Amino acid sequence: MFKVFYKLPICSLSLKSDGEFLTEVDFCFEENFEENSCELLEFANWELKNYFSKKLKVFKTPLKIQGTSFEIKVYKALMQIPYGQTVTYKELAEIINHPKAFRAVGNANSKNIIPIFIPCHRVLAKNSIGGYNGGINIKKFLLQNEGVKI
Template sequence: MEHHLGTLNTPLGKLFCLIENNCISLLHPSPHLVPNSLYINSSHPLLAETQNQLDAYFSKKLQTFNLPLKITSSSFGEKILSALQEIPYGQTLSYKELASHIGHPKSYRALGSVLSKNPILLLISCHRIILSSGDLGQYLWGNERKKKLLTLEGAIFS
């Protein structure tokens, strides 16, 4: 299996990006999720393209990422992570609405557990999930970053 690891820069901080067989399997701030046997090698073209698309997103020139992803989760987790990719830029859903959307209306707590382990931040848009009350809820990259992302997208106004 071919692996490439790079660090990508965003206005909100550095992200580790892992490419497995030409698909992104990790875009995350935590180095603890990166396998110990890998070293940073930023020569893969998909790393450059991911950086280009992140730059365009943060400069409000891109609303939909077009990058190959490798989602590794349970079937329930894959269903949730796939559904997150359908939420349009600038829109939010509550945990409860997303649970209903995937056909599991009472599983919003389990859904939250899956979101807390999302390995591909930004590209799988867990930041667009909020509480039914309209409060932000939790975000594994920090609520201040979640607020900045939703403000960038126009989903909330500061």
């Protein structure tokens, strides 16, 4: 298992890889492990640097997408939401042909272990920003970085 950090002004990201795929991204406030990088994580860090400097809009880092078939369907749909755009949980449910499953879509988003690369921050509640595993401040930070007005 390989691990590195990526520092943001608001927190750090812990990136994990099996050497072939990015397997996990965590928001953290302490860097409490020794880094052990690999080529894939160096590429992921390069992509993050370019994403946060607004030069990259689509990630190419290979991801190990895991979950139920429904969750994987949600994650693949999330990766189709363009940079700087948002959808509601209901709209995402309609996109994946499960129009009444907007709560299940929200639940799948909450289980996303590769945030940013699988951009669940681009999904909003009907009348609010909605929730986010990293916290609302991080969600706002990510959306504002993409130019979304909050």
